[in-house]
Amino acid sequence: MNKICTDVKQSKRLVELGIDVNTADMFWDMAEPDKRRKPVVGPISDYYDMEGWAVPAWSLSVLLEILAKETRNIDEDGYVVLSSYKGNWWDISPINCNSEEIKESNSPLDAAFEMVCRLLENKKL
Numbered sequence: 001m002n003k004i005c006t007d008v009k010q011s012k013r014l015v016e017l018g019i020d021v022n023t024a025d026m027f028w029d030m031a032e033p034d035k036r037r038k039p040v041v042g043p044i045s046d047y048y049d050m051e052g053w054a055v056p057a058w059s060l061s062v063l064l065e066i067l068a069k070e071t072r073n074i075d076e077d078g079y080v081v082l083s084s085y086k087g088n089w090w091d092i093s094p095i096n097c098n099s100e101e102i103k104e105s106n107s108p109l110d111a112a113f114e115m116v117c118r119l120l121e122n123k124k125l
Contacts, residue, residue, distance in 0.1 A: 019120060063112035
């Protein structure tokens, strides 16, 4: 199955790191049992009764949009790259240019998630 948005664990991590939850374009309906839980497209605010029962989620397109808009805070020799090679993805940024710190992911969404987390942790977003 193709991953269409951050999973619940990733979403909670982004919220903990202080991402603006208003940028989320989806949410997880936590009132549903685990096996039936699917991401719902649309902001939580559209579902006024869901705020206590939902976790915001971000699609790849929104994560890339956030990176494109917000990474201007990175210094001139900094760079932000999502790279693909033989089906694996890596997040490369000025913060983790040390090869031991580059994260390998199975999908571009996971790589973008890792990069956004890294930039939030280092106060670059």
